[in-house]
Amino acid sequence: MAAVPKLLVVDDDPTLVQLVGKMLAGLGEIRFATSGEAALKVADREAPDLILLDAQMDGIDGFEVCERLKLRPEFADVPILFVTANDDEPSELRGFAVGAADFIHKPVREPLLRARVLTHLRLKALADELRHQAGTDALTHLPNRRSFDAALAVEWSRVMRQHDPLCVLMIDVDRFKQYNDRYGHLDGDHCLHAVAACLRSVLNRPADLVARYGGEEFAALLPGTDLEGGCQVAERMLQAVLELRLPHLDGAISGIVSVSVGVSCVEGIEGQGWDVASVSTASLLDRADQALYLAKARGRARVAS
Ligand code: GH3
Ligand code: MG
Ligand code: MG
Ligand code: MG
Numbered sequence: 001m002a003a004v005p006k007l008l009v010v011d012d013d014p015t016l017v018q019l020v021g022k023m024l025a026g027l028g029e030i031r032f033a034t035s036g037e038a039a040l041k042v043a044d045r046e047a048p049d050l051i052l053l054d055a056q057m058d059g060i061d062g063f064e065v066c067e068r069l070k071l072r073p074e075f076a077d078v079p080i081l082f083v084t085a086n087d088d089e090p091s092e093l094r095g096f097a098v099g100a101a102d103f104i105h106k107p108v109r110e111p112l113l114r115a116r117v118l119t120h121l122r123l124k125a126l127a128d129e130l131r132h133q134a135g136t137d138a139l140t141h142l143p144n145r146r147s148f149d150a151a152l153a154v155e156w157s158r159v160m161r162q163h164d165p166l167c168v169l170m171i172d173v174d175r176f177k178q179y180n181d182r183y184g185h186l187d188g189d190h191c192l193h194a195v196a197a198c199l200r201s202v203l204n205r206p207a208d209l210v211a212r213y214g215g216e217e218f219a220a221l222l223p224g225t226d227l228e229g230g231c232q233v234a235e236r237m238l239q240a241v242l243e244l245r246l247p248h249l250d251g252a253i254s255g256i257v258s259v260s261v262g263v264s265c266v267e268g269i270e271g272q273g274w275d276v277a278s279v280s281t282a283s284l285l286d287r288a289d290q291a292l293y294l295a296k297a298r299g300r301a302r303v304a305s
Contacts, residue, residue, distance in 0.1 A: 005027070171237060175300070
């Protein structure tokens with residue numbers, strides 16, 4: 001969540017939208033919508049941290065807006081507070097059933113509105129922090145394997161829809177067991193931290209991702225990149241790690257830390273659609289692993305595909 005949270009206020013009565021907006025002054029950046037249709041559009045564009053939603057509206061009503069947003073993973077943690085004139089049990093139950101976090105009754109009273117909004121913003125910040133921590137490796141601050149697998153699943157569905165190429169790199173520090181044996185685990189940790197930052201610095205497209213896949217192994221995901229492009233990125237990573245010149249007397253080359261990189265790619269074959277044997281995330285990862293094994297077997301500190 002950004003330092004200043006975004007709040008979306010939805011009501012088909014423009015006067016009420018303005019009034020509620022005034023009552024929320026200072027709690028965040030406020031966006032407005034005066035219909036369900038507009039609410040869905042603004043929510044999509046602005047990624048709000050909290051939504052105040054009128055239940056009764058013509059067209060798409062609040063219940064439907066809530067239900068539609070809650071079907072999407074990116075809105076799972078966004079609190080939706082219904083603002084409603086009727087406090088009958090069935091409609092409140094219906095609201096909770098479609099994912100409402102809370103109910104606020106009209107006429108809206110400022111102190112209670114602010115207290116409720118503040119409480120839900122605190123919970124949202126906590127949820128964001130937990131989600132971030134669950135997806136981040138504590139030592140290197142890179143995304144962890146869980147994040148990588150989730151990103152791979154998202155990119156995979158795009159590949160199947162749009163027939164864009166997708167590249168995976170497996171990057172493994174050479175002779176790292178000997179590094180720990182000679183320099184100790186603490187220096188080993190520092191080394192992994194430095195290599196991680198270096199790998200990340202090589203990537204320059206916003207959609208590219210490098211994660212700590214496990215131990216001294218990293219994995220990169222390069223959407224829209226073919227095998228040739230992936231091999232170029234892999235070479236840049238290899239060179240960048242060498243340029244760190246981290247001493248490793250038992251290393252694979254020249255007394256410095258190096259990595260080996262395996263590259264695999266999925267690309268549609270022109271006129272034939274997909275190469276069926278390679279069409280799964282498991283086989284994509286498996287082929288990157290096999291390429292990495294090849295790079296190791298050929299002497300390490302190199303790229304193989
Ligand atoms: P290769 O060149 O074939 O990759 O050899 P290697 O020694 O790098 O491979 P191996 O899999 O035998 O050893 C990996 C080592 O990485 C062993 C393990 O102790 C070390 N390692 C894994 N995670 C960490 C970590 O978080 N910190 C430190 N210091 N060492 C780690
Ligand atoms: Mg209304
Ligand atoms: Mg290794
Ligand atoms: Mg390894």
